[in-house]
Amino acid sequence: MIIAERKPLEDIKQMIAQYKKILLVGCGTCVTVCWAGGEKEVGILASQLRLAFRRDGGELETLEATVERQCEKEMVEELKDKIQQVEAVLSLGCGAGVQTIADRFEETPVYPALNTKFVGMPEREGLWIENCGACGDCFLDRTGGICPIVRCAKGLLNGPCGGTNKGKCEVDPEKDCAWTLIYRRLEKQGRLDLMRKYYPPRNFQAVVRPGKIEAQRV
Amino acid sequence: MARSFKETLNSGKFVVTAEVAPPKGTNLKKTVEHIDLLKERVDALNVTDNQSSVMRFPSLGTTVLIKECGGEPILQMTCRDRNRMALQSDLLFAYTRGIRNVLCLTGDHITVGDHKEARAVFDLDSVQLLHLVRTMESGKDFSGNDLDGGVEFCAGAVVTPEADPIEPQLIKFDKKVQAGAGFFQTQAVYDMDNFKRFMEYAHQVDRNIKILAGMVLLASAGAARYMNEQVPGVFVPQDLIDELRSAPKGTALRKGIEITGRLIRQIKEEAICDGVHIMAIGREEVVPDIMVAAGL
C-alpha cells in the first residue's frame, strides 16, 4: 500500500492562497487506510483551511469529494461537475492520483496536499513502516524474507556495516539493523549459507524509469 | 620509502600505519605537516574519505599529496558518495599517480554528517567494491569491457572485532577475504582478550590474512565513555576508563598515549596480529609519542 503524509498546513495554504473556491479530492484506497487522504481527512483539511483563511482575514469556499481510486482515469471522471465550479483542485491522493486528475482536467490547476512517502505496511494502528522499496528485482529469497535494500539504511547486499549496534541501526537507534534480523532468521531456518554467498551489485535497469509494465493477457 | 606497502605487509615486520584527515577547505598546511611528520615513521598513511560524512578535501587528492611528499598512501574509498562508474574512474586516476593501496569501505551514512539532505549513493557495498578492484586488475572494467592500461592495487578492508552481535560481522569478514582483501585495518580495539578471540577466527578463515589492529587514542575518560556509548562496535574496558580518570588533571592525554603505547607493545610482543593502525583523530602530532611509548 502507498503511504503518504499530509504536507505542512503552511505549504498547502501558500499553494492555494490565490483562490477563493477549491475542490478537495480524497482517495478511497491506500491513503484512506493510512489516515492521510480519505473522506475524513478531506473534511478535516477543508474545515481547517476555511478556518485558516478566516484567521487571516479572508474567506475560502470548499467543495469536497472522495473517489474510490484517484489513480484511475475512469474513477476521477465523476469529479467533472464539481471541478467546473472551482478555480483549483487540492488532491489528497498520492502522486499518481494528483497526476490522474491533472491529466484528465488539464484546464484546472491541481495541487498536492500530501507527500507520498513509501510502499508500506501497518506495524500497529496508526504506524506504517516501509518494507518494500519497489526496486524491481526482488531479493527476498536470499534474505529470509527481510528486505535489505530498503530496511538497511545503506541498502547493503552482503551483510551489515560497521554501524550495526546491538541489533539496531546507527542511523536511527529506534530501527532494527536489517542484517541482524536477516542473520537471525536465516540462522533459525538453518540457511546461513545464503548469507555467506557473494551478491553482485544491484541492477538498476530492473526498472527503467519511468517504469512501464504491460501484462500478458491470460 | 623504498618498499611498497604490499612488500612491507609480506616482510614479516610489525606493520604500523597511521591516518591523516584532509582539511575542510584548501588550506593543506596542517595536512602537509602531518604527512611530513609521519611519512618516515610509519609504513603507510591512510587518508580518510569525507570522514564521518563531512565534506572535505578529497581522499584521492590527499593521497597524491602524500605521494609527492615521498610517503606511501592508502586511499580510503567509501561507497557513499560515488557510484560504480565514479569509483572506477578514481581508481584509474589513482593508479596513474602511483597510488597502489586502497582501503574499501562502505562508508558512514550521509545522515551522520554535514550534508544530511544529500543523496546517499551506496551503489556498491564494501564487498562489491573489493570485487570491483579485483575485476579491474583483470584488465576489465566492472561491466566487462577491456581497459586500455590496467591497474594493480593492494586492496584492504575493515572489520569490527567488537561488533555485537559478532556472527554477521564474521560472515562479512569472510566474504571480504574471499573478495580479495589482502589486509584488514580493524575498528578500535582495547580489550585484548576479545581481540585474541577474533584473531583466532580470522586465522581460521585465512592463515595468511594480514590484520592491523585499530588503535584509537583515548584523550580522556570522557572520550572513552563516549566511545562506549556512541560508537557502535567499540568497547573500552572499565579499567582503562578508571586509569584515565585517575590521571592527574592535565595529564589525561599523556595517560592516553601511554595506554595506546602499552596496547601496541602487547600486540607486538605477543604477536597477536601483524601490526597496528593508529588513529589519533585530530591529534596526529602525538603519533610519534605513541610509537615511542610502544617501543617502536
Next chain:
Amino acid sequence: MTTGVEFLPCIVAFCCVHSAYQAADAAGRMRIPYPENIIMVHIPCAGRVDTLHILRAFENGADGVVILACHEGACHHILGNIRAKERVERANALLREIGVDGRRVEMRTCAPNDGSRFARVCHELEEKIKELGPSPLRKHA
C-alpha cells in the same frame, strides 16, 4: 474588545448522555446556576465526537469547545472517553497549526449525579475563554 460591552463567550459543550448531560439536569434540579452561554450538545457517548465536529463548532462561531465525558474507567462504551481525549489533542494540534491557542478545546469528566461539579466546570471554562478573548476564527472577528 474595545466596545466596552462585556465579552460573553460562546462555548459548545458536547455532553455525554451517561454523565454530563445528566449532571446538567442534576444541577438544574439542585438549582445550582451555571453560565447560560454554554451550548449543550447531547451526545450518546464522548467517543461519538469527531475532530471535525470540534472544528465545525469553531467555524460556526464558538469561542471554546469542551467535551464533557464520563470519568476514566466509567465509559459505558469502554473506550469512548479515551478516544475523545485523543481527538481533543488532535483538534488542539490542528488549531495550533492555524495559529489559534489550543487551550480553546479541552476535555473534562463528570459523574452523572454531580451537578455541582458540572456547574463548577462550566464556570471555569467560561473564565478561561473570557481570558483568551473572542475566537479569532469567528466570521466577523
